[in-house]
Amino acid sequence: MIVRVEGVHASYGPALVLRDVSLGVSPSEAVAVIGPNGAGKTTLLRTIIGMIRPTQGRISYDGQVCNGLRAFETARLGMVYVPAERELFSGMTVLENLELGSYRNFRNMPERLSFVFELFPHLEERRQQFASTLSGGEQQMLAIGRALMGCPKVLLLDEPSTGLAPKTVAELYRQLARLKTAGLTMIITEQQVPLALSLTDRAYVLEQGSIRLSGKSADLVGNPEIKAAYLGVT
Amino acid sequence: MSRWPIFSRYADLVLLAILLALVPAFAAGSPYYLRLATLAVVYMGWTVAFNLIFGHTKQLFLCVGALAGLAAYVTAVLSQQLQLSPWITIPIGVAAAAGLGALFSYVSVLRGLGVIFVGIVTLAFSLIFQNLVLGLRQFTNGETGLVTRGLGFALLEHPLAAYYLFIVALTLALVVYSFVMGSRMGFAFRALSDDELTAELSGIDVTVCKVIAAALGSAIIGMGGTLYGFYNGIISPGLFSFANVDIPVLISLLLGGMRTRLGPVIGAAVFAVIEEFVRPFGQLNVLVDGLLLIVLFIAFREGLVVNVRKALGRTAMLWPTWLPALAPDDMSNARPSGKMSPRAE
Amino acid sequence: MTATLFDGIVQGLQLSLLAAGITLIYGLGGVLNLAHGQFAVLGGVAAKLLLDRGAHPMLAGISGIVAAGLFGLLVDRSLLLPAYRYRGEERLLLGLILTLGLSFVIDGYLNYVFSDFSLTLSLPIASVQIAGIPMRTAGLMTSLIAVMVFLALFAFLRWTLLGKTIRSIIENEVGAELCGIDPVRTRTIIVGLATMMAGLAGIAQGLFSSLGTEMGPGFTILGLLVAVVGGVRSINGALVAGVFLGIVNAFASRYIGAYVAFIILLATAMATILLRPSGLLARFT
Numbered sequence A: 001m002i003v004r005v006e007g008v009h010a011s012y013g014p015a016l017v018l019r020d021v022s023l024g025v026s027p028s029e030a031v032a033v034i035g036p037n038g039a040g041k042t043t044l045l046r047t048i049i050g051m052i053r054p055t056q057g058r059i060s061y062d063g064q065v066c067n068g069l070r071a072f073e074t075a076r077l078g079m080v081y082v083p084a085e086r087e088l089f090s091g092m093t094v095l096e097n098l099e100l101g102s103y104r105n106f107r108n109m110p111e112r113l114s115f116v117f118e119l120f121p122h123l124e125e126r127r128q129q130f131a132s133t134l135s136g137g138e139q140q141m142l143a144i145g146r147a148l149m150g151c152p153k154v155l156l157l158d159e160p161s162t163g164l165a166p167k168t169v170a171e172l173y174r175q176l177a178r179l180k181t182a183g184l185t186m187i188i189t190e191q192q193v194p195l196a197l198s199l200t201d202r203a204y205v206l207e208q209g210s211i212r213l214s215g216k217s218a219d220l221v222g223n224p225e226i227k228a229a230y231l232g233v234t
Numbered sequence B: 001m002s003r004w005p006i007f008s009r010y011a012d013l014v015l016l017a018i019l020l021a022l023v024p025a026f027a028a029g030s031p032y033y034l035r036l037a038t039l040a041v042v043y044m045g046w047t048v049a050f051n052l053i054f055g056h057t058k059q060l061f062l063c064v065g066a067l068a069g070l071a072a073y074v075t076a077v078l079s080q081q082l083q084l085s086p087w088i089t090i091p092i093g094v095a096a097a098a099g100l101g102a103l104f105s106y107v108s109v110l111r112g113l114g115v116i117f118v119g120i121v122t123l124a125f126s127l128i129f130q131n132l133v134l135g136l137r138q139f140t141n142g143e144t145g146l147v148t149r150g151l152g153f154a155l156l157e158h159p160l161a162a163y164y165l166f167i168v169a170l171t172l173a174l175v176v177y178s179f180v181m182g183s184r185m186g187f188a189f190r191a192l193s194d195d196e197l198t199a200e201l202s203g204i205d206v207t208v209c210k211v212i213a214a215a216l217g218s219a220i221i222g223m224g225g226t227l228y229g230f231y232n233g234i235i236s237p238g239l240f241s242f243a244n245v246d247i248p249v250l251i252s253l254l255l256g257g258m259r260t261r262l263g264p265v266i267g268a269a270v271f272a273v274i275e276e277f278v279r280p281f282g283q284l285n286v287l288v289d290g291l292l293l294i295v296l297f298i299a300f301r302e303g304l305v306v307n308v309r310k311a312l313g314r315t316a317m318l319w320p321t322w323l324p325a326l327a328p329d330d331m332s333n334a335r336p337s338g339k340m341s342p343r344a345e
Numbered sequence C: 001m002t003a004t005l006f007d008g009i010v011q012g013l014q015l016s017l018l019a020a021g022i023t024l025i026y027g028l029g030g031v032l033n034l035a036h037g038q039f040a041v042l043g044g045v046a047a048k049l050l051l052d053r054g055a056h057p058m059l060a061g062i063s064g065i066v067a068a069g070l071f072g073l074l075v076d077r078s079l080l081l082p083a084y085r086y087r088g089e090e091r092l093l094l095g096l097i098l099t100l101g102l103s104f105v106i107d108g109y110l111n112y113v114f115s116d117f118s119l120t121l122s123l124p125i126a127s128v129q130i131a132g133i134p135m136r137t138a139g140l141m142t143s144l145i146a147v148m149v150f151l152a153l154f155a156f157l158r159w160t161l162l163g164k165t166i167r168s169i170i171e172n173e174v175g176a177e178l179c180g181i182d183p184v185r186t187r188t189i190i191v192g193l194a195t196m197m198a199g200l201a202g203i204a205q206g207l208f209s210s211l212g213t214e215m216g217p218g219f220t221i222l223g224l225l226v227a228v229v230g231g232v233r234s235i236n237g238a239l240v241a242g243v244f245l246g247i248v249n250a251f252a253s254r255y256i257g258a259y260v261a262f263i264i265l266l267a268t269a270m271a272t273i274l275l276r277p278s279g280l281l282a283r284f285t
Helices: A041-049 A071-077 A094-101 A103-119 A121-125 A136-148 A166-181 A193-199 A217-222 A224-230 B005-026 B031-056 B064-082 B086-110 B115-135 B159-182 B184-194 B196-201 B206-232 B242-256 B263-299 B304-313 C002-029 C036-052 C057-077 C088-113 C137-159 C161-171 C173-178 C183-208 C213-229 C235-255 C258-275
Strands: A003-012 A015-025 A030-034 A056-061 A079-082 A154-158 A185-190 A202-207 A210-216 C127-130 C133-136
Touching (some): A030 A041, A041 A185, A071 A079, A094 A103, A103 A121, A121 A136, A166 A185, A185 A193, A210 A217, B031 B159, B184 B196, B184 B206, B242 B304, C002 C213, C036 C057, C133 C137, C137 C161, C137 C183
Parallel strands (some): A030 A185, A154 A185
Antiparallel strands (some): A003 A015, A003 A056
16 A cells, blocks of 8 residues: 555644544555545545644555655655645746646656646647646646656645636546556545545545545445436436 | 623623722832833723734734824824814824824835835834934924923822723723624634634635724824823833834734734733843843843743633633633634644545 | 935835835845844944954955844754744745744844944945046945846846745745745755845844944835835845835934934835835836
8 A cells, every 4th residue: 555544634723624534555556535515535644644634543645654744755756645725826827837846856847848848738739828827727727737747656735626617627537547657646525425436446435524435446436325326316 | 601691791891990990909019010000001902903913814014103193192292282182183193093094004015015015014014103303303302301291281290090090991992892892793704813814715805804993093002102202201212112012012012922912911910010120230131121022922922811811711610601701712823823724635 | 415315225225125124025035024134233233343353444344244044044954944844924934934933032132242232344445536426436336236236136036046046936936846946955045145135134234324233124125115115026126126216214213303314214115115006116027
């Protein structure tokens, strides 16, 4: 298991958001975390990379415990987070955003750049444009592209489909599928359940801070509870 | 909580007034200490107003001294030049301060200025005010100062009576503060200081709230300024400078605790005491001031009131239930620092 | 009239140096350094101390600047630590108070120990003629140095990796962390750089008139005003705003009068902030 979360509790101020959450991801696996709004999906990802310190429990990456590490330290170790807000450098160009993404392995920058441009040709067209002038879909691609520039071993994506048109989402997930085939480990949280389940190998259902269900994505698609709650099928 | 709800809400203010009234007894008839106490009360009033403007509606008005000075000079000049009674000139002075404060607030909201910007603009105004007073020598007598003694406010020329008058004024200011904070507007203030955008989206008219807070606070500041002007016997620009007024007020508020009811009062009192201890150091007192500022802020991050409350909270069971002074004015100081609003997951 | 313009540019550049430092510290640390002016004074004091011991003026000047920078590093790693534990507005407020306290400490100490201090440096040639216009060499030299510093700064920020890292932290600290950038270490470097620029401004003051230990607060206020007018996160803005306000002040002083000139300066600053709240060069960082 390249990422292991064991018995983690986390809080936002006085409110306990994650209760006793445990999950694991094996190398080259794609895992989905689905659940309703407020379930704690974002908190989970933030806790994994270190933006939030868990009050209990353990998080290990590549065999090492990484509870106490800051976000930039886990990023340097190879676990990169793409938040829902994207957190791009809006006053800087697409190219500069990507360059900064490869901060931790600047020597490989040119190769990584061609890799990312090949994956997201739109970005290459707009390389000198300011990040703030990109469309929603392009910004999401830039955020993911920036994360990829650092040659991450694990990619954590928070609701990548938010605010994007269906066509853009489909395109995005196509590229994510390519990355998966290339061997990238991913943890994806999503509100758009069918998408997430179609891309990933396994999934966890997070509700009110606890894991309620888990299993192979293919199985969960057929699960009647999931179907009723998330797929709108009765 | 008790059979007399009004009483319990203002009980601590009455207690405060009584406490302050007893101070002259300890002054042992020394005019020096009486004057110190009087000045402390004036600054308490200014700090209460600043709490309203900055603590509750986040408008960093770095022009408290200038507003007070404006009111004082307007009142004094009108009284002197037009031979008008203070009953007329004081309201005009206060109105001038209130109007200007409201104007700053309105323009800032209109232009969407953030906290720092408001601070810088008002700071610029403070400096402009200083230079204006010096420049308009024919009216203000420039640096020499304008004599206010004998302009018609005889009561303030008597030290003890002046002291009690200021206590009455302070209590009035606190009553107004409590009344506002207890009203629906006060509720709006709390929402505002927590998250302005959300407050706006919840239907709270942020502009109205801020402007009213600024106007009210500036009026209190102006009131303090005019009364102080008469009390002092002479006013000069240096009296109302940024270093003389704004910095002590800022320190007092942060020391006592923002957004608490008695924080400003306690903060100003403690600051006055500290200043007295620091005085014998002469030139080095500025250095000591700075050290104290640093040490106190690292030690008492949320202000004295909150820290004392926490300490007393552990003995809460022993306190009489009708003592509301320990009840938090709003919960914002209970919030852990480094606030993060829970976002939709 | 060109002499006034020249004067304005010279003073303006000095203001820009101070403002750029404040902008950098605010952009990278989220702290408004109310003690910035005191760093300028410190630079001058250190230079004077060395001069008095017979050091070569160039050496004294450079040492003064370095001293200011080192002290800035020290402050960032000690005094400001409590502020850095928080984020956003809480950090801003705490940083404000801590730097205010620091400014008092430095001011009090310097005024007490060096009560008769005055740094006045003079150059061998008092003035030169360029294109028929007499200019004071002091002013010429300091503006040249300031311009070079800014050019170097811009080149650094635009082209080097460290420079881009700095810009990225100013843009978005969270985003930078996600890229693996350690904001703390970068910030310390920048605080050192910013305080060195302040030290340079202080020594410049000694060059074209004279520096006194009580000038700290004045420097800070002017630096703050210029920084805010330029858009508190924009270094280009600090440069433009400084020169602009310097010119305004020079012309107002020359043709109207010192008191009123200051009022005009302040009023211009206020007006600019009200008209363009996001800063003069809001669109271009």
